[in-house]
Amino acid sequence: MPVKKNHYAEYPDDPNELSESVRLQMAHDDYLDHNTSKKTKSIRKCAREHRIVYETLRDRINGAKPKEQDIAAR
Structure with a gap:
């Protein structure tokens, strides 16, 4: 089942206000x-x-880890 376009309720609809991660x-x-x-x-x-x-x-699609996760693993 496809997810709604903005299914992150805690974040605003304006993409300029979202962090890059x-x-x-x-x-x-x-x-x-x-x-x-x-x-x-x-x-x-x-x-x-x-x-x-x-x-x-x-x-990321090919399997790279997020920066936060990679730093925590060290």
């Missing part, structure tokens, strides 16, 4: 939601919609 997570969720169903959405389109660098989103 939150926008990255939203873009990642958006990509996964669309590509697990019959609809497809490109990484580039998700990155553009959520104002995230394409390479960063691509790396």
Whole structure:
């Protein structure tokens, strides 16, 4: 079942007010939601919609860990 566009209730609707890590997570969720169903959405389109660098989103989709998680593991 696809998730609503802004399913992060604690954050405002304006993407300019969200931190980059939150926008990255939203873009990642958006990509996964669309590509697990019959609809497809490109990484580039998700990155553009959520104002995230394409390479960063691509790396996250391919398994890169978030910075916070990587630093905590050290």
